[in-house]
Amino acid sequence: MTSAVSSPPRTIRIGSRKSQLALVQTYWVQEQLQKSYPDITFEVHTMSTQGDKILDVALAKIGDKGLFTKELELGMLNGEIDFAVHSLKDLPTNLPEGLTLAAITERENPADALVVHEKHKDKQIETLPEGAVIGTSSLRRLAQLRHRFPHFTFKDVRGNLITRLAKLDAGEYDALILAAAGLGRLEMSDRIHQILPQDISLHAVGQGALGIECRADDSELISLLKAIEHPQTRDRCLAERAFLRDLEGGCQVPIGVNTEISGEQLTLTGIVASIDGQKLVQDSVTGEANKAEALGTQLAHLLREKGAKEILEEIFAVIQRGS
Ligand SMILES: NCc1[nH]cc(CCC(=O)O)c1CC(=O)O
CATH class of the missing domain: 3.30.160.40 (Porphobilinogen deaminase, C-terminal domain)
Known part of the structure; x- marks a missing residue:
């Protein structure tokens, strides 16, 4: 018979992408779990995913299925890591056989946010000038904004949040549309110029929440993870x-x-x-x-x-x- 009290403390390996946002999210999960289970060791292991490596091709053209998750999923299936922390919106809706979505954490504001170049600091999305260059790499944001603001120019933007903001500040774009949650987690909420209301942009599925994925047969871990659901x-x-x-x-x-x-x-x-x-x-x-x-x-x-x-x-x- 095993019980939580008598079994030896387990070391649990958490897989994460290496981006700053991914690491902030993973360390947050690690800290929450560590508080709930002081006797268990939680270690973070980082991995690069395909989506981190291909930075020069528009996301829409490489196809998205598992772009940011596949390497982590392989790591779980071959036992290198025990669970992975994902931005839930990057996690495909069909998971590979043998893996499960064990927990979903409390969502931050799921809305999209407008971030503007400083020359537009007195503008809102409704008042940006004709031809303003709006950076987004999401077809969802592109389609909804084009519908409402056909007079803007839309341009793809890739790279992590820091890189994107640097491109905006360098004048490559007049404004960017980013997830409010990502900016919040990186303590850059001060860059949020306007939260886009839902009649302008409905957010992505799962936006603002973290999804914890693990092996479907690891029932001990699945029950531990309920602490952060x-x-x-x-x-x-x-x-x-x-x-x-x-x-x-x-x-x-x-x-x-x-x-x-x-x-x-x-x-x-x-x-x-x-x-x-x-x-x-x-x-x-x-x-x-x-x-x-x-x-x-x-x-x-x-x-x-x-x-x-x-x-x-x-x-x-x-x-x-x-x-
Ligand atoms: N696809 C990239 C991605 N994945 C998760 C976030 C932000 C955090 C979140 O939505 O949970 C972002 C950046 C963005 O869309 O601006």
Whole structure:
């Protein structure tokens, strides 16, 4: 018989990407777990992922499935690490066989934020000049902003947050759209000029939350990880992920969401947009929060009936042609 009290203390290896944001997130998880389990040793092991290495190609063109997660997943499957900390929005909705999403942590503000070059410090997104160069590498942000602000010029921006901000400050862009959560975690919230309201930009699935992935058969670790789970965030994110999974989109398709919980009720709003911002379908569903995934599927079906299927097929064809 084993019990938590008598078994020897275990060393648990945490896998993380090397980017500054990834490390801040991983050290936060390590610290929370260390507080809950002072007798266990938690070690951080860093790895480079494909997404960290390919920096000169637009994300939309390399395809997204597991770009930031694959190497960590291999590390778990071959026993080098025990679990991985991901920005949940970078974690594909279908995980490799043998791995599971063990916990979802409390979400930061999931909204997108506008960061401007200092010459625009008295402007808001509504008042930036015609032709302003807006940096974003996300088709979701591109499509929604193009729809609303067709007079801007959109330009891809890659690299980690620090690199992106340096490019903005050097004048390569008039403004960037970034996740408020990423800036917050790097203690750069002072760079947030405007939080984009949901009628301008619905956020990415899972944005602002961390997803902890581990081997599906490591039941001891799975139960330990429950200590850092945030049930409301989990319900919201499971609804969002079921919606995305059903539409077969990754983080690089123009699909946005919003979720709200009121009592036992969860409301999920979703949008699917064409890259040119011309076509846009949106709807919402409300139901019991404990049936989050069913709500996601329901919304996906609703949007498909409204034309989301055609929009997505067109986008996949364009991405495959590499144009
Ligand atoms: N795809 C890159 C990525 N993955 C997670 C974050 C920020 C943190 C988060 O959304 O949880 C970012 C940067 C961004 O979108 O600005």
